[in-house]
Structures are given as C-alpha cells and as structure tokens.
Amino acid sequence: IAGITQAPTSQILAAGRRMTLRCTQDMRHNAMYWYRQDLGLGLRLIHYSNTAGTTGKGEVPDGYSVSRANTDDFPLTLASAVPSQTSVYFCASSDGVRDHNEQFFGPGTRLTVL
C-alpha cells in the first residue's frame, strides 16, 4: 500500500450499534487526524494524535473515541451510533505537527446511521 487507506469505503449502520472505522498509513508520519465532512460545513476535527501512544480531542469529539497503539494505525470508534453521526469521515496524516504540516488524506468512509 502507498499513502493512507481507510475501511470500509461505505457503511449503513443501525442506530445504537458500535462501529470502528479503520485507518492505516505507510508513510511513517508522526501525526494522524480524524475529520468529518458535512455538506455546507468545513472539515471538523474529531480527534488527533501527534505521535504513537498519545491522542487529543478536536472540535467535535463527543460520541467518538480513538487509540494510537502504533505509528501506522489510528482507528475511530463510535460506541453507540446516532443519526447525527451520518457523515463522510476522513483520516489524515502529517510528518510533523508544526510548521508546514501538510496533511495527506485517505479516501474517506461514507457512514449512514439510520
């Protein structure tokens, strides 16, 4: 693989179910991010990780959790999905966390919660 991969590509989920979105990068980037993108709104940061073993909350963290056990993987878990979590989810990574921290994005996961 090259870059960032996400799985699944799309998913329809019943409300109340637990769901984990997977994200893997092979660029050995230190920092990783989860965003959601909704029509008419900018990308909103859910959680981030500046390095393996650390995580932080973004702008909209409620209802989501993450872990960063190693450099490559950064899964996002919805403990009990609700319809307002219907969105397109993008995982991203960057080599650094400071100046010119260009972020590289995965292809996205389209999630529908019914």
Add this chain to the structure above:
Amino acid sequence: GQNIDQPTEMTATEGAIVQINCTYQTSGFNGLFWYQQHAGEAPTFLSYNVLDGLEEKGRFSSFLSRSKGYSYLLLKELQMKDSASYLCAVSDSNYQLIWGAGTKLIIKP
C-alpha cells in the same frame, strides 16, 4: 471564535482566470493552506503560505496578507478538470487546521 469565510460557489469559463478569496479570524496564525477536492474524493494539497506575498506554482498562485486576514487562490488558464471544491485552512496557535466550508468552482466550456 475562529472563522474562515470563502464564497460557496463560483462559475468561470474554460481558459479564463478565477480568484477565490478567503478571509479568516483565528486564535493565532501559523500558516494558510489551500486544498483541492474533487467530488467524492479526498482533499489534496495545493499550496501553503506563511509569509505575506504571492506564491506561484504553475497555473495556480496563492496570496497572503496577514495584516488583513486575507488570502486568495488564483487559477489561470482554467481547464475542465479544475472543476472542484477549493478549501482554505488556517493553522492556528496550536497548529490545528481550521477549515473553511469550501468554494465549489464550476467551469463552463
């Protein structure tokens, strides 16, 4: 609060020039990014400005005025493949990116 403003939609003609504006109010400033996003795809990096002035990269240029909280992306010699959304994002005092809602650019033949 933090705010990034850019027009929702713009239309331009193939071969012409278009300027997409972005104004921002953020807690701190550590650079401004422009990304391109085609429908149904992931955003991809276009440009980065941290100092005032114009950065040119082929058909695309990006300008920054920190004192005015203003940037623009200039696209020259428009091609049909330039039809996409253009996202402005500012790196704030914590080096987190604050994103605008994006400008959908429609190119007509």
